[in-house]
Amino acid sequence: MPDVTERFRAADTLPARDLWSDIVTREPGSPPPAPAGRRVAAAIVALVVMVVGIAIAVRAFHASRPIVPAGAAANGKILVVNLSGDSAHPISVVNPDGSGMRVLRELPANASLPEWSPEGTQIAFAIANSSSLPTEIWIARADGSGAHMVFRCADHFSVATCHQPFDGLAWSPDGQQIAFLLGSLYVMNEDGTSVHRLYAPDVGIDSAPPAWSPDGRWILFAMTTRGAPGAGGADNLYLAAADGSGIRQLTHCGPVAHAKCAPAVSTWSPDGRSIAFADEATGGIRTIDVDGSNLRTLISPPRGMRYANPIWSPDGHRIVYEEFPMQGSKLPPIVTVYEMQADGSNPSSLHVPGEPILQSWQRLPRG
Amino acid sequence: MSETRTRADRRTGWEDVYREVGPRLQRALLLYAGNLDLAEDAVAEAFAQGIRRGDAIRDPAAWVWRAAFRIAAGRLKERSRTAGRLPETAYEPPESVRDLVAALRELSPAQRASVVLHDYAGYPASEIASVIGSTAPAVFVHLSRARKRLRTILEDDDA
Numbered sequence: 243m244p245d246v247t248e249r250f251r252a253a254d255t256l257p258a259r260d261l262w263s264d265i266v267t268r269e270p271g272s273p274p275p276a277p278a279g280r281r282v283a284a285a286i287v288a289l290v291v292m293v294v295g296i297a298i299a300v301r302a303f304h305a306s307r308p309i310v311p312a313g314a315a316a317n318g319k320i321l322v323v324n325l326s327g328d329s330a331h332p333i334s335v336v337n338p339d340g341s342g343m344r345v346l347r348e349l350p351a352n353a354s355l356p357e358w359s360p361e362g363t364q365i366a367f368a369i370a371n372s373s374s375l376p377t378e379i380w381i382a383r384a385d386g387s388g389a390h391m392v393f394r395c396a397d398h399f400s401v402a403t404c405h406q407p408f409d410g411l412a413w414s415p416d417g418q419q420i421a422f423l424l425g426s427l428y429v430m431n432e433d434g435t436s437v438h439r440l441y442a443p444d445v446g447i448d449s450a451p452p453a454w455s456p457d458g459r460w461i462l463f464a465m466t467t468r469g470a471p472g473a474g475g476a477d478n479l480y481l482a483a484a485d486g487s488g489i490r491q492l493t494h495c496g497p498v499a500h501a502k503c504a505p506a507v508s509t510w511s512p513d514g515r516s517i518a519f520a521d522e523a524t525g526g527i528r529t530i531d532v533d534g535s536n537l538r539t540l541i542s543p544p545r546g547m548r549y550a551n552p553i554w555s556p557d558g559h560r561i562v563y564e565e566f567p568m569q570g571s572k573l574p575p576i577v578t579v580y581e582m583q584a585d586g587s588n589p590s591s592l593h594v595p596g597e598p599i600l601q602s603w604q605r606l607p608r609g
Numbered sequence: 610m611s612e613t614r615t616r617a618d619r620r621t622g623w624e625d626v627y628r629e630v631g632p633r634l635q636r637a638l639l640l641y642a643g644n645l646d647l648a649e650d651a652v653a654e655a656f657a658q659g660i661r662r663g664d665a666i667r668d669p670a671a672w673v674w675r676a677a678f679r680i681a682a683g684r685l686k687e688r689s690r691t692a693g694r695l696p697e698t699a700y701e702p703p704e705s706v707r708d709l710v711a712a713l714r715e716l717s718p719a720q721r722a723s724v725v726l727h728d729y730a731g732y733p734a735s736e737i738a739s740v741i742g743s744t745a746p747a748v749f750v751h752l753s754r755a756r757k758r759l760r761t762i763l764e765d766d767d768a
Contacts, residue, residue, distance in 0.1 A: 258632035
């Protein structure tokens with residue numbers, strides 16, 4: 243059966259009658275109303291941020307190149323994609339308190355889905371190709387300089403594969419490999435060599451970036467699975483063994499129609515024991531232990547609102563996340579960044595300017 | 610060259626834009642609205658408005674995509690107000706996309722716009738947000754839900 247992406251590509255066979263003669267003789271009516279409260283974006287730059295996208299922070303590590311041992315890291319800057327600023331250069335860094343936002347203008351235009359390296363000295367990111375699909379992976383220094391491409395989809399895969407949505411990347415904790423989602427879960431060396439598929443889903447991997455466990459053994463991802471006919475599928479988190487030996491289902495949320503959870507973007511605790519995730523079923527931030535037990539809600543949103551894109555701080559003490567109104571709400575469409583203690587207590591808003599989407603939290607050596 | 614371009618000049622520039630983006634826009638609107646007449650009307654109206662506004666529009670291609678989707682959304686809203694749901698259409702899509710068009714009708718307007726603009730037209734979330742009057746994070750949620758729903762519907766259809 244063709245997947246959804248292939249079905250959309252088939253839409254190019256739909257008829258498109260030449261309307262130009264109608265257009266030039268048409269007397270236009272009144273302009274359609276712009277949605278209330280919405281800033282009109284400046285010029286379209288065709289290839290900016292595409293995906294769901296939030297590359298997840300939490301880079302604890304050990305293994306062959308132990309740069310900052312798990313639990314011993316300090317909190318550096320947070321990478322965000324700011325959609326209200328320079329649309330060609332949306333990637334910025336901010337301090338953990340929301341101050342000091344700085345656009346990384348040295349990154350190539352249309353860079354998206356940035357992710358700190360485990361050492362916090364480099365940034366990996368995706369970049370769009372001419373059909374607006376981010377099918378290249380690049381690496382730059384922490385200040386955005388020295389950007390160079392390490393992976394180009396067309397060099398490795400068919401056009402059909404390269405037209406799959408690119409849903410994010412994750413750096414291994416030893417900094418030597420990068421995992422990415424392109425319809426399937428792939429892993430390659432950080433220099434772009436040895437690209438190989440780790441897991442091919444039955445139906446489809448969700449549009450949430452993967453996250454590599456602090457011990458390097460697992461890659462976390464979200465997936466919708468096929469349900470019984472008429473029953474609908476189910477959304478769950480899965481752990482793929484980094485050595486390719488298989489996958490393990492982490493959550494058991496049940497069929498979509500009656501789901502008790504619907505995990506989206508997720509983030510490891512630096513000690514590797516827990517995972518926090520944005521729950522699309524409740525709109526809250528929830529956690530689950532890495533053995534699949536102890537599913538609990540850290541914080542639930544107020545009525546009409548939703549939380550998304552949690553990132554666990556490298557020191558393990560805090561979680562940052564976003565709040566925004568649900569579609570159809572009368573509330574203004576504004577994104578607010580919050581932080582809370584890792585147990586869900588003491589939530590407070592941060593004054594991050596623009597319309598930021600949280601991406602990745604830099605790990606710095608403690609002391 | 611004169612600062613003030615003639616209406617014919619403007620039309621010439623807009624025709625180039627139409628030739629470049631018009632067919633894809635029409636197809637995207639057909640997926641979104643599931644209605645051929647409505648899709649063509651929204652495209653024609655958006656371009657007609659654009660030509661009238663002329664040089665006030667800096668990026669005609671971007672403007673016309675936003676305008677056409679808003680026009681289509683408005684038309685759909687009017688029709689669903691009277692019909693009670695997404696209006697039925699006599700249009701019979703080609704077999705290659707018949708299931709997809711039918712499945713798209715089961716999504717919410719925001720989900721439908723998000724997935725069509727993203728997965729078919731290749732628009733980034735920030736632009737989709739500006740089209741549907743939402744935020745980029747919300748677009749990601751719509752996108753995620755739309756894809757899941759489509760997979761579920763299309764899976765069931767194939768079962």
